[in-house]
Amino acid sequence: MPSLGADMEAGTLVEWQVKPGQHVEHGQVVAVVETQKGAIEVEIWDDGVVDHLLVEPGTKVPVGEVLALLHAEGEAPVPRPVPAAVPPSAAIAEKARAPEVAPPAPAPVGAALKVSPAARRRAQELGIDLTKVTPTGPHGVINIEDVERAAKAPAPAPSKPGRADRLAAMRQAIAAAMARSKREIPHYYLGTTIDVSRAMSWLARENEQRPVTERVLFAALLLRAVAMSLAEVPELNGFWVDGAFKPSRSVHLAVGIALRGGGLVAPAIHDAERKGATEMMKALSDLITRARAGGLRSSELSDATITVTNLGDQGVETVYGVIYPPQVALVGFGKVVERPWVDSGALVARSVVNATLSADHRASVGHRGALFLAALDRLLQEPEKLA
Amino acid sequence: MNRDEIRTAVTDALGSVAPEADFATLNARRPLRDQLDIDSFDFLNVMMRLHEKLGVDVPEADYPKLATLDGAIDYFAARLAA
Numbered sequence: 001m002p003s004l005g006a007d008m009e010a011g012t013l014v015e016w017q018v019k020p021g022q023h024v025e026h027g028q029v030v031a032v033v034e035t036q037k038g039a040i041e042v043e044i045w046d047d048g049v050v051d052h053l054l055v056e057p058g059t060k061v062p063v064g065e066v067l068a069l070l071h072a073e074g075e076a077p078v079p080r081p082v083p084a085a086v087p088p089s090a091a092i093a094e095k096a097r098a099p100e101v102a103p104p105a106p107a108p109v110g111a112a113l114k115v116s117p118a119a120r121r122r123a124q125e126l127g128i129d130l131t132k133v134t135p136t137g138p139h140g141v142i143n144i145e146d147v148e149r150a151a152k153a154p155a156p157a158p159s160k161p162g163r164a165d166r167l168a169a170m171r172q173a174i175a176a177a178m179a180r181s182k183r184e185i186p187h188y189y190l191g192t193t194i195d196v197s198r199a200m201s202w203l204a205r206e207n208e209q210r211p212v213t214e215r216v217l218f219a220a221l222l223l224r225a226v227a228m229s230l231a232e233v234p235e236l237n238g239f240w241v242d243g244a245f246k247p248s249r250s251v252h253l254a255v256g257i258a259l260r261g262g263g264l265v266a267p268a269i270h271d272a273e274r275k276g277a278t279e280m281m282k283a284l285s286d287l288i289t290r291a292r293a294g295g296l297r298s299s300e301l302s303d304a305t306i307t308v309t310n311l312g313d314q315g316v317e318t319v320y321g322v323i324y325p326p327q328v329a330l331v332g333f334g335k336v337v338e339r340p341w342v343d344s345g346a347l348v349a350r351s352v353v354n355a356t357l358s359a360d361h362r363a364s365v366g367h368r369g370a371l372f373l374a375a376l377d378r379l380l381q382e383p384e385k386l387a
Numbered sequence: 388m389n390r391d392e393i394r395t396a397v398t399d400a401l402g403s404v405a406p407e408a409d410f411a412t413l414n415a416r417r418p419l420r421d422q423l424d425i426d427s428f429d430f431l432n433v434m435m436r437l438h439e440k441l442g443v444d445v446p447e448a449d450y451p452k453l454a455t456l457d458g459a460i461d462y463f464a465a466r467l468a469a
Contacts, residue, residue, distance in 0.1 A: 207447050212438045215447070217427055260407065260424070288428050313426035 001055075002042060003063045004035055004301040005324075007177035011035045012060040013067065022050050024070065029297065031067065036169035037265050042298040046070070051078045056151065059127035081125070114141040126151040170263045181325050185240075189320055190369050191356040194377045195343075196336060199225075200351050202383035206277075218336065219310050220281035222353075224386045226308055226331050227251045227272035227280075229375035235364040236329040236357075236372055237305045245328065245363040254304030254324065255284065257291045266324060267296050268304035277386050312336060312353070321358040328360035329369075331376075388441070393463045397456065400436040404429040415456040441467065 001011050011033040018030045029041040030050075048070040055067045069078045115123070115130055119142050123130050126147065133150045135142040181187075199221060207215045230237045230251050238247040253272035257265050267290075269275070269283045290296050306327055311319050312335040319332025334354045341350035355376055359369045379385060388396075398410045405423040413422055425433070430450070438444050443466045445453065453459040 204447060212431070212434050212444050215431065217431060219427065258426075260405070285428070313420075 001033070001061050001063050001065045001067060002298045002302055004033075004037060004040055004298055005173070005177065007173040007180075008035055008063055010060050010062045011040075013055050013057050014039060015057050016053055018050050018053075018068075020050050020052060023073075024048060024050060027299075033298070036166065036173045037296065037301060038166070038294045040296050040298055040301060042067075044070075046072065048072045048075075049077070052080055054081075054125060056127055061127065114139065116141060116143050119144045119147045123147045123150075167261055167263055174264060177324060178322050181322050185323050185325060185328075186361040187323060187358050188361050188366055188369065189356060189358050190366060190373055191318060191354055192373045192377065193339075193352050194355050194380055195341060195350045196353050196380055197351045199380045199383040199386070200336065203277075206387075214278070216277050216281040217284070219312070219333075220284050221277050221383070221386055222310065222333055223253060223255065223269070223272065223284065223308055224275065224277050224280045225376055225379045226306075227253055227275070228379055228386070229372055230306065231273065232375045233364070233368050233372040235368055236359055238328060238363070239305070239326040240328050240360055240363055241326050248305040250305070252303050252305045254307040254327075255287060256307060256309040257288055259292060265291050265296065265301070266304065266307050267291055267300035270299070270303075306331070308333070318354045319356055321356065323358055323360055328363040330358045332356040332358070388467055390460055390464055393441070393460050393467070394456075396437060396440050397459050397463070400433045400440065401425070403436060404432050410456075413456060418454045419456060419459075420454070437463070443467065 001013075004011070012035075014032040014034050016031050018024055018028075024030060024044050025047050026045060027043050030044045031042045033040050033042050050068060050070045052069045053067070054069065055061055055065070061067070069081075071077050114135070120130070122128075122144050123133070123142075128147055128150050130142060130147075133142050133146050135146055196218075200218060203216060203218060203221055210216075234247050235245065237251055238245060240246075250271050251273040252268040252270050254266040254268045257267070259265065267287055269280070269287060272280065272283075275283060287296075287300070304324070304327060307321070307324050307330045309319050309321050309330060310333045312333055315335055317334040317337060319334055321330035321332045323330050332355070334356075336351050336353045338349055339352045341348055341352065343350070355373055357369050357373055398408075401419065401423060402408055402410070405425055408423050413419075419425065420430070434445050434450075441463055443463060445462075445466075449462065452462045
């Protein structure tokens with residue numbers, strides 16, 4: 001079960017999209033998981049052949065639980081774990097432990113319930129609730145056959161959480177991530193007002209020549225400028241893990257997306273530094289559509305290296321962002337407004353936007369953060385470079 | 388296409404991005420953005436849907452004319468009559 005963000009503890013497997021024996025490739029969607037962020041498509045990170053699906057649809061499992069076993073092309077298939085052996089979760093996820101270490105004891109299921117140890121382990125592997133298994137063995141003891149019969153019974157359909165439940169869960173998740181951020185991350189904040197008149201008129205001219213389906217929103221141009229500026233200040237792009245900054249070579253640019261009814265998700269545009277304005281718009285459009293309709297992918301929620309929040313549409317001029325851990329920076333944009341501006345000694349009306357940077361002082365210093373905002377300003381004065 | 392049909396096309400397109408919108412109580416002379424909580428991405432999607440439905444490609448420069456429901460109906464009625 002992948003961690004789809006620092007705030008996730010468990011997920012419910014909704015369906016498998018692969019079968020045992022099937023060949024899978026890096027990046028392929030293999031399962032759908034229900035989380036507070038909606039139904040997420042889980043991608044696989046290795047090429048290989050699926051041997052065993054270990055978790056039944058409808059089962060809620062903690063982050064880190066093994067969902068399936070596969071082997072690489074050319075290797076021998078992984079044997080189906082036998083009930084007496086260490087459960088696959090312990091075998092794979094906790095390789096470092098000695099194999100004879102007993103699996104974590106299952107939660108007590110009531111004194112009246114008699115279960116053979118093998119059946120108990122099997123039930124845990126299969127995610128079977130022992131209180132719902134009918135014993136057929138002598139003395140009312142649940143044996144392994146009883147568990148496997150229960151596993152074959154149709155799994156109850158995963159309960160579809162209602163909208164209110166989903167929003168409440170999402171609020172909890174945001175609360176946990178933001179509380180952790182404010183507890184752990186020593187934020188510093190920088191802001192600057194950028195004249196975006198040139199960039200806006202350049203984009204207006206571009207869009208004039210495009211049909212409505214190909215138009216680029218100014219928000220996408222800002223994302224493009226952020227991704228390019230990060231090349232100059234790489235210490236804002238990456239993760240703070242285990243007491244050290246781990247820079248990321250690629251820019252996986254998370255975009256804060258408000259959902260109708262009050263939710264918020266921040267999925268990432270992968271490899272944003274390689275996307276021109278048009279590609280960035282396509283990626284943004286696809287991401288917003290899937291965020292609102294469901295169908296985000298696991299990698300989009302787990303590997304963002306920096307976040308951009310744009311609250312311009314809501315009318316605010318300045319954003320003071322909270323960093324999403326383990327990232328180390330958040331860039332905020334407010335509304336584009338017309339303001340008096342002094343250019344070469346003359347007073348003129350210009351379209352300007354307030355750009356802010358919230359950054360983790362453990363990973364960068366204000367001087368470097370300032371260079372980032374300066375790079376952003378410079379790029380927005382040369383919009384042709386953002387094409 | 389008469390004004391009622393244009394109105395239906397516009398409210399259908401708006402309803403696709405703001406499913407909870409109640410057009411019976413919407414003030415047709417006040418800005419849509421404030422009443423329906425639509426952002427620039429939603430608005431672009433509305434323009435795409437109306438392009439599909441009415442065959443009218445609205446240039447960005449004309450967006451301010453579409454700020455209210457009445458404004459949008461007037462605009463499309465004029466474009467379709469031309």
